[in-house]
Amino acid sequence: MKQTKLTLLDTSDTIYQNLHSLFTTAIPEATMTGILKIEMPEKIIKRHQILAVKMSKKHKTDPQIITHSMFHGTTYNCYDPITKLEAKAELCEDKECAMCGILRKGNKKRKTKNRWWWRKKSGIWSSNDPAYSLNFSLKRHDQHPYIMFVLDVLSPLPGYALEVFNEAATIPKYLLIFEYNSS
Numbered sequence: 166m167k168q169t170k171l172t173l174l175d176t177s178d179t180i181y182q183n184l185h186s187l188f189t190t191a192i193p194e195a196t197m198t199g200i201l202k203i204e205m206p207e208k209i210i211k212r213h214q215i216l217a218v219k220m221s222k223k224h225k226t227d228p229q230i231i232t233h234s235m236f237h238g239t240t241y242n243c244y245d246p247i248t249k250l251e252a253k254a255e256l257c258e259d260k261e262c263a264m265c266g267i268l269r270k271g272n273k274k275r276k277t278k279n280r281w282w283w284r285k286k287s288g289i290w291s292s293n294d295p296a297y298s299l300n301f302s303l304k305r306h307d308q309h310p311y312i313m314f315v316l317d318v319l320s321p322l323p324g325y326a327l328e329v330f331n332e333a334a335t336i337p338k339y340l341l342i343f344e345y346n347s348s
């Protein structure tokens with residue numbers, strides 16, 4: 166597969182139910198609109214798998230042990246992913262559209278805006294707690310619905326928040342689409 170494939174998960178799907186329960190337990194104010202399953206282009210899957218094997222050998226463990234399912238909140242600049250999917254629309258080319266960029270090529274280091282000016286390098290951040298990642302989804306309050314990626318992240322140790330510097334260490338697996346009402 167050369168292009169990313171997106172599939173809307175059925176609400177009866179076990180993966181949908183698990184993610185839905187995890188997400189709404191952490192963020193009770195959120196209502197799930199839909200979950201898209203992401204199948205990245207083969208080239209991107211391959212480089213992730215190669216790194217997983219390499220890292221697991223180095224740490225004398227299995228690839229599953231160092232693979233962590235993490236949340237990554239972000240925004241988009243075109244239109245909401247479900248409408249996009251239904252319209253069979255292409256991913257946009259807008260450099261400001263984090264969603265389409267990630268869906269096309271995976272997470273990129275340079276796209277991460279760095280709040281801490283004294284740090285030279287900024288990696289790819291993710292958290293195992295969707296409530297932590299929510300702030301990044303809500304960055305654009307005019308945006309409805311909101312989105313959050315579920316990534317597989319390679320790291321020798323699990324963590325509440327992980328920062329990785331190798332782009333091949335993360336791969337998008339699902340896209341959560343939701344509404345959020347804080348009042």
Ligand SMILES: [Zn+2]
Nearest residue numbers: 243257262265
């Ligand atoms: Zn876009």
